[in-house]
Amino acid sequence: MLINMEAFSFLEEYDIEDIEIAFLLxxxxxxxxxxxxALMYRENEKTDREYFIIYRHFFGKIxxxxxxxxDGEIINKLLEHGKISIIPQEKHGLDGYSYTLTFINNMNFAQYSWWEEPEEKWGVFGELVKVIFKYIDMEI
Structure with a gap:
């Protein structure tokens, strides 16, 4: 099941011509x-990528x-060379936090969900989130 796209309907407000979506979180x-x-990027003539994020707290401002x-270089390295195991760890809880990452490449996508911190075999996801969260205002 693809991530709840209704939760990302706010992206429709942006003209995303010449912009690619790397992943949704x-x-x-x-x-x-x-x-x-949404982690997005635009490539220049040299195929260098300019990364930016568009985000919204549930029911908040965009x-x-x-x-x-x-950090864009770190993200690019993780996206292009990161390795993960196929089977996720079995972990769940009642409080804490969860993540769902959806990677998009044209018409193809891969989706991963986990609870709390990812296990070592999914550590690349934790590294991506750590870099991205530096740019998010966690307060509403």
């Missing part, structure tokens, strides 16, 4: 509003934040 903490986020070139 749903962050759902217990007892607090979550965040829906915000946009540009990613620094150095």
């Amino acid at each position: 749903e962050y759902t903490p217990a007892l607090k509003p979550g965040i829906n986020l 915000k946009k934040s540009y990613i620094s070139d150095s």
Whole structure:
């Protein structure tokens, strides 16, 4: 089942011509509003990527934040060379937080969900989230 696209309907407000979506992220903490986020990029003539995020707290305002070139290089390396195991760990809980990442490449996609911190074999996801969360205002 593809991620709930209704949660990302706010992206329709943006003219995304010449922009690619690298991934969508749903962050759902217990007892607090979550965040829906799109990591996007634009390539220049040299095929360098300019990364930025568009995000919204559940029921909040839409915000946009540009990613620094150095963090963009980290993201690019993780996206192109990151390795994961196919089978996720078996882990769940009642409070804490969960993540759902949906990677998009043209008409293809891959979706991953986990609870709390990802296990070592999915560590690349934790690294991506850590870089991205530097650019998010966690307060509503």
